[in-house]
Every structure is written in structure tokens, then in C-alpha cells.
Amino acid sequence: MAALCAAISARQAGASVLMAEAAPREFRGGNTRHSRNLRIMHAEPSVEIPGAYSEAEFMDDLAKASGGAYDETLAALMVRKSASLPSWLASHGVVFQTEHVPYSRKTAFFLGGGKAALNALYATAGCLGVRIVYGHAVESLQLRDGATGPFRARSFIACCGGEQANAATNGYINRGTPFAKGEVLRSLLSQGIAAVGSAEAGHLVAVDARFSGPDGGIVTRVDGMEYGMAVDLAGRRFQDETAIKGPTRYSTWGRLIAGLPERRAALILDAAGFRKIPAFALPPLQARSLPELASQLRYDPEALRQSAMESGRVAEPPFFAFPMRPGIAFTCLGVKVDEKARVVCEDGASCTGIFAAGMIMAPNVLGMGYLAGCGMTIGAVFGRIAGEEAARHVLG
Amino acid sequence: MSLAEARRIMAICTVCNYCNGFCEMFRAAERRRDFSDGDLVYLAHLCHDCGNCLPACQYAPPHAFAVNVPQTLAELRKRSWEDRPWLAAACVLLSAALALFLVPWDVLFARHSGPGAFYAVLPWPALVAAAALPLAFSLAVSTSSILRFWRESGGGSPWRTLPAALGDMLTLRNLRGGGIACEQGAVRRLCHTVLLLGFAMCFAATVVATYYHHVLGWLAPYPMTSLPVLLGTVGGFGMIVGSAGLAWIKAIADQALDATPKAYSFLGMLFAAAFTGLALLFLRNTEAMGLLLATHLGCVVGLFATLAYGKFAHAPFRMAALLRAAMERRRNPSLQ
Numbered sequence: 001m002a003a004l005c006a007a008i009s010a011r012q013a014g015a016s017v018l019m020a021e022a023a024p025r026e027f028r029g030g031n032t033r034h035s036r037n038l039r040i041m042h043a044e045p046s047v048e049i050p051g052a053y054s055e056a057e058f059m060d061d062l063a064k065a066s067g068g069a070y071d072e073t074l075a076a077l078m079v080r081k082s083a084s085l086p087s088w089l090a091s092h093g094v095v096f097q098t099e100h101v102p103y104s105r106k107t108a109f110f111l112g113g114g115k116a117a118l119n120a121l122y123a124t125a126g127c128l129g130v131r132i133v134y135g136h137a138v139e140s141l142q143l144r145d146g147a148t149g150p151f152r153a154r155s156f157i158a159c160c161g162g163e164q165a166n167a168a169t170n171g172y173i174n175r176g177t178p179f180a181k182g183e184v185l186r187s188l189l190s191q192g193i194a195a196v197g198s199a200e201a202g203h204l205v206a207v208d209a210r211f212s213g214p215d216g217g218i219v220t221r222v223d224g225m226e227y228g229m230a231v232d233l234a235g236r237r238f239q240d241e242t243a244i245k246g247p248t249r250y251s252t253w254g255r256l257i258a259g260l261p262e263r264r265a266a267l268i269l270d271a272a273g274f275r276k277i278p279a280f281a282l283p284p285l286q287a288r289s290l291p292e293l294a295s296q297l298r299y300d301p302e303a304l305r306q307s308a309m310e311s312g313r314v315a316e317p318p319f320f321a322f323p324m325r326p327g328i329a330f331t332c333l334g335v336k337v338d339e340k341a342r343v344v345c346e347d348g349a350s351c352t353g354i355f356a357a358g359m360i361m362a363p364n365v366l367g368m369g370y371l372a373g374c375g376m377t378i379g380a381v382f383g384r385i386a387g388e389e390a391a392r393h394v395l396g
Numbered sequence: 397m398s399l400a401e402a403r404r405i406m407a408i409c410t411v412c413n414y415c416n417g418f419c420e421m422f423r424a425a426e427r428r429r430d431f432s433d434g435d436l437v438y439l440a441h442l443c444h445d446c447g448n449c450l451p452a453c454q455y456a457p458p459h460a461f462a463v464n465v466p467q468t469l470a471e472l473r474k475r476s477w478e479d480r481p482w483l484a485a486a487c488v489l490l491s492a493a494l495a496l497f498l499v500p501w502d503v504l505f506a507r508h509s510g511p512g513a514f515y516a517v518l519p520w521p522a523l524v525a526a527a528a529l530p531l532a533f534s535l536a537v538s539t540s541s542i543l544r545f546w547r548e549s550g551g552g553s554p555w556r557t558l559p560a561a562l563g564d565m566l567t568l569r570n571l572r573g574g575g576i577a578c579e580q581g582a583v584r585r586l587c588h589t590v591l592l593l594g595f596a597m598c599f600a601a602t603v604v605a606t607y608y609h610h611v612l613g614w615l616a617p618y619p620m621t622s623l624p625v626l627l628g629t630v631g632g633f634g635m636i637v638g639s640a641g642l643a644w645i646k647a648i649a650d651q652a653l654d655a656t657p658k659a660y661s662f663l664g665m666l667f668a669a670a671f672t673g674l675a676l677l678f679l680r681n682t683e684a685m686g687l688l689l690a691t692h693l694g695c696v697v698g699l700f701a702t703l704a705y706g707k708f709a710h711a712p713f714r715m716a717a718l719l720r721a722a723m724e725r726r727r728n729p730s731l732q
Contacts, residue, residue: 026458033454036414095575097417111575112452113414119451120576217454219411219461279410279429 002358009387051105066367093120197363204254207327224277235303434548491694587641594634
């Protein structure tokens with residue numbers, strides 16, 4: 001999203017633009033492929049989004065999500081600039097969906113999801129004359145002369161996300177694009193660009209452990225813990241399942257499971273609980289008795305029986321189990337930027353000609369938190385700013 | 397195989413649900429968590445094959461989940477009928493051959509004109525029997541398979557939702573892609589409508605002609621400006637344009653439209669029936685009339701005999717699926 005908005009804006013401002021995409025064409029567009037909506041400030045209903053969402057309310061949500069660990073000036077800039085995104089994106093081919101989606105006054109939905117939006121933006125960028133090379137991972141960027149591999153651009157915009165593709169070594173399943181390896185991020189940081197956020201933090205949710213590969217997106221999430229019990233590898237419960245509610249439940253469970261031995265757990269349901277959980281992408285393990293389920297999971301049957309008694313929600317056979325692991329969508333280490341999306345050195349000076357947009361600079365606005373649809377907004381707002389500023393820098 | 401694959405894919409689709417703005421198929425899938433075989437066949441027939449969901453899918457091949465909804469549902473749909481191009485071709489050849497063997501050549505290749513000219517070559521009862529028997533057979537087979545489809549996809553009485561569903565049937569709303577224009581979507585809708593109208597006009601021509609024959613006692617052939625001939629001529633051209641257009645789209649489409657030779661058999665039969673019908677009209681005062689009449693009859697017989705065994709069957713299944721979708725919308729207004 002960030003790269004396309006930057007490329008389109010820079011091209012429209014008169015610059016000649018080359019987009020180097022690390023992924024092959026089929027997997028282009030980073031994590032946007034897995035997204036559905038973007039968060040928009042607006043004073044009144046429009047064709048793209050119902051209701052209203054004020055600047056103050058958006059700022060409040062950001063303050064809460066980030067725990068205050070954010071750059072308020074940049075956050076306010078993003079919130080104000082989010083207002084023009086729906087019409088700007090729509091004028092560049094993106095179609096929004098207002099029917100058949102849950103009522104959401106805070107976010108606008110892409111018809112067909114993020115990949116459909118990407119397809120439209122790629123087509124627009126192509127028509128405008130943006131050159132796109134696929135399967136070209138940029139390994140590093142020389143701050144001194146802006147050289148990157150074979151290219152010597154007069155300006156450079158880094159829109160390459162976090163480094164979640166490396167997180168598998170920590171026992172996480174990468175739900176996002178396998179091409180976000182953080183090469184450019186690390187290259188910038190190693191040359192004295194100031195860091196924001198933390199390499200240790202990331203957006204985690206509980207995912208079905210059987211989807212062990214990267215790129216699983218939204219369908220690998222496990223939901224419905226309050227209808228059964230969540231147990232660790234020893235078969236013991238570690239949380240009152242009914243106490244975790246609301247839209248943040250996914251990430252709460254992700255964090256909890258990340259803190260368990262081997263970062264593994266299982267959701268156990270009985271027949272009654274199974275009927276209540278929402279739709280799932282992969283059928284669960286199933287057994288006629290708890291000991292049989294325990295042997296399938298290689299858990300201690302006695303511990304599982306005790307946990308079932310204690311929870312009071314797992315009694316009626318047959319029994320079901322979803323093995324779980326923490327899935328990571330993005331990491332929270334980024335580069336510091338100023339309000340022109342220029343990267344900022346550790347001494348506080350802005351680098352002319354080197355810009356960053358999207359999740360690579362999202363911790364400036366989000367801290368180490370998560371706010372649904374905000375990643376897209378950051379990408380689109382700072383992508384447009386970076387594109388316009390880069391063109392201004394190049395064309396003088 | 398295709399049922400298991402469709403079940404795997406629909407489970408992924410209902411959780412993701414990003415495509416539910418595209419068409420009724422995704423909104424019907426969204427209402428379910430478990431998919432019986434009957435559910436899956438229903439969803440397959442609800443899909444109009446606009447193809448929009450494939451390029452939009454985050455899990456489309458080469459992704460490891462390999463979600464290809466249009467192709468999977470198209471394969472499932474094909475289980476509801478089996479194309480039998482050989483049967484259609486046999487009818488055409490047999491009809492021409494029978495005429496050549498059974499009708500004296502000085503009659504078959506003579507010029508006939510005036511009322512009853514057709515029946516001088518092929519007796520009226522033979523014509524009617526040749527067309528009516530395969531039609532009755534096909535209607536019986538279709539009715540039984542549609543009733544089974546209806547039962548296995550949930551049963552219920554559809555009559556109150558008929559008006560709502562009728563709009564979906566005639567406008568092909570679900571082929572519009574929900575807001576993103578699909579590849580050749582507008583041309584496909586237009587060709588389909590032209591073909592359908594053409595077919596309906598030819599059918600109407602037959603009905604009017606039957607009325608002339610039985611009630612008014614006027615024997616065919618009828619004058620060029622008579623109602624049956626006008627309806628048949630315009631309808632015939634419509635069928636030719638519509639079937640050729642749909643075949644052309646099938647041939648050039650990027651998406652997973654079935655383009656195997658068999659898949660062209662129904663379009664081919666429609667084209668042949670219309671083409672021979674028009675040829676018969678324009679050459680009815682020549683020596684070629686006899687053989688053309690037999691060939692045209694063969695095309696109609698072949699078309700009728702394979703109604704339940706080819707792409708024509710998509711029509712009753714699609715209509716039944718749209719009816720069921722309308723019923724479900726009525727029952728779950730919150731999901732509209």
C-alpha cells in the first residue's frame with residue numbers, strides 16, 4: 001500500500017519512478033494482500049464509509065493502542081490526512097464495500113479485500129508509467145550516495161515493512177508476507193538512522209498450529225476460547241477464558257500463548273462448545289473421549305481431565321481440539337521519520353532524499369500497539385507524503 | 397474429489413469472507429459453517445463464474461492454500477450434467493440419413509411450395525413425434541434432477557420468493573461482480589441475454605405456428621411477413637450472435653471458464669439449430685429444402701434430446717439456486 005501510494009504520487013508529481021518489489025508478481029504488495037480495511041477520520045457519512053469518526057476520537061484510540069509511546073505530531077498528521085484517503089484511493093481505481101460488511105464507522109472496507117485494492121493500484125501505477133520490477137529484493141541502501149544494488153536513484157523511499165519473516169526462529173508463525181525480512185530496515189539502522197519501537201515486539205494472535213507455513217493471513221486465527229478451555233502443553237489452563245472479550249481478544253491470546261513453554265497451547269471444546277464457535281478454516285482434531293483426545297495431542301490425560309472439571313465447560317462428548325501457536329503479522333521495530341516522511345538520524349537531523357513509509361515507520365504512530373485498519377492508513381498517508389516529497393526533492 | 401476440495405475451500409472462504417461483496421455465492425457460504433454435499437452443489441450452481449474472486453484472493457495459487465473458487469465450483473457444477481455431444485451429433489446425422497433412405501429422392505429433392513410443402517417431404521406426425529419424444533424425455537430427467545437438487549440443498553417452498561429471484565435470473569445481477577468490473581462481464585451478460593431472447597423468440601414462433609396449424613388450420617410454410625417467420629428469423633439471428641459471442645468469450649477468457657471441446661457442444665447445437673433454421677427459411681423454395689428440413693429437424697431433436705445432458709441444464713439449476721438464495725435472504729434479513 002505504502003509503496004504504491006508513494007509511486008503513484010511521485011509519478012503524478014513528475015518524477016520517474018522505479019518500484020523494486022521483493023516478491024514475485026503473484027505475491028506482490030506485502031501484507032496489504034491480507035488486509036481488508038483502513039481507518040478513516042470523517043465528519044459525516046460518505047459513499048465509502050458510514051457514520052462519523054472525529055479527529056479527537058481517532059487520536060484517543062491511537063493513544064490507547066500505543067500506550068502513549070508515539071509521536072503525537074505524526075499521529076495527528078496521519079489522522080487529519082486520513083480523511084482524504086477514500087476519495088483519493090477511489091479515484092485511483094480502488095472500490096470500497098459498504099453493503100454486507102459489519103457496521104464500521106471507523107474503517108472503510110476494500111471490496112474484495114486488500115489484494116483487489118492492490119490490483120487496482122498496480123494497474124493505475126502501470127498506466128501512469130511507473131516501472132515495476134518483481135522478485136527484486138533490495139538488500140541494502142548506502143546513505144552516503146543512495147546506491148542500492150544496481151540502482152542509483154536520486155531519491156529512495158523505503159516501504160518494505162517489518163522483519164516478521166525472520167520470526168519463525170523464535171517459535172512464531174509468520175502470518176504475513178514471507179518477503180518482509182527487514183534488510184533495508186537493518187541497513188538503515190546500521191548507518192545511524194534512529195530506531196523506533198522494539199525488535200522484541202510484534203502483533204501476535206493465536207493461530208492454528210497446523211498452518212505452520214508463512215502467509216496464512218486471516219483464516220489461520222483461532223477464536224471461541226470462551227466456549228471451551230485453553231491448555232498449555234502440560235494440559236493445564238493458564239487463563240480464565242471467559243474474561244477475554246472484544247476485538248482485542250485475538251492479540252491477547254497471542255501474547256498469552258507466546259509466554260507459554262514452547263509457545264504452544266490447545267483449545268479444547270466439548271460438543272456444546274463446538275456448536276457455538278465461529279467458522280474455522282481447518283476441521284479440529286476430534287475424539288469420543290477426553291483421554292483419547294489427550295493421546296492425540298500427546299497430553300497427560302489426567303491433567304486434561306482435571307482442567308476440564310475446573311473449567312466446567314468441557315463435559316459433553318465428542319471432544320474437539322485446535323492446536324495453537326502465536327502467529328505474528330508484523331514486528332514493531334522501525335525507523336524514525338519526520339513529518340515529510342524523511343528518515344531521521346540518531347542526532348535528530350533529517351536525511352534529505354531518503355524516505356520511509358508503511359510498517360517500516362509505523363511505530364512512530366502506533367508505538368508497539370495494534371489498531372485495526374491503522375497499518376493501511378499509515379501506509380497510504382505516509383506513502384503519499386513520501387512520494388510527493390521525494391518528487392519535490394528530485395525535481396527541485 | 398471435487399466435493400472434498402470444494403468443502404476445504406469453502407471453509408477457508410467463510411472465515412476470510414473478503415469476497416462477500418462480489419456475489420450471492422459468498423453470502424450464502426457465509427451463512428453456513430458446515431457444508432453438506434447438497435450445500436456445496438447449491439453453492440456451485442449459485443456461482444455465475446464472473447471470475448472476480450480469483451485475482452482478489454490472497455490464497456489463490458501459487459499460494460500454498462491453492463484456493464481457486466471459480467474453477468472448483470465449475471468442476472462441481474459439471475457433476476450435475478454430462479455433455480453428450482455424440483448424442484446430439486448422432487441425432488443430426490441420423491435425421492439426415494433417414495430422410496435420404498426413407499424419402500423417395502424425387503420427392504426429397506423436388507421443389508415444393510404452397511401450404512403443406514414441408515409435410516410433403518416429412519409427414520407432420522413424424523415431425524411432431526421426432527421433436528416431442530426427446531423433449532418429453534429431457535423434461536422428465538431435468539425435473540427429477542432438479543427436485544433432487546432442491547431436496548438435498550434443504551427443501552422448502554420457494555413460491556413466495558419467486559418475484560425476488562426472477563429479477564436475479566433475468567438481470568444476471570451476480571455476473572456484475574459487485575462493483576469491480578469483471579473480465580468481459582458486460583459482453584457475457586449481453587451475449588447471454590441476446591441468446592436467451594433469441595431462444596425464447598424461436599420457441600414463441602413454434603407456439604404461434606402450432607396455433608395457426610391446429611386452431612386456424614393454416615399449414616406451414618408461412619409467408620415471410622407472418623408472425624412465426626418474423627419471430628423465428630429475429631430469434632434465429634439472436635441465437636447465432638449470442639452463441640457465437642459466448643463461444644468467442646470462452647475461447648479468449650483468461651479465467652477458469654471451461655473451454656474443453658465438450659464445453660462448446662451446447663453452444664454449437666444452438667448455433668446449428670439457428671443456422672439450419674435460417675438456411676431452411678431462405679432456401680425453402682429450392683431443391684435443397686427437403687434435406688435442409690431434415691437436418692434442421694435433426695438439430696432440434698439433438699438439442700431436445702441433450703437438454704438434460706449438457707450446458708442447458710445450468711439454467712434450471714441456476715434458477716433453483718437463485719430461488720434458494722432469495723429464500724435464505726428472506727429468512728436472514730440481517731445478512732442482506
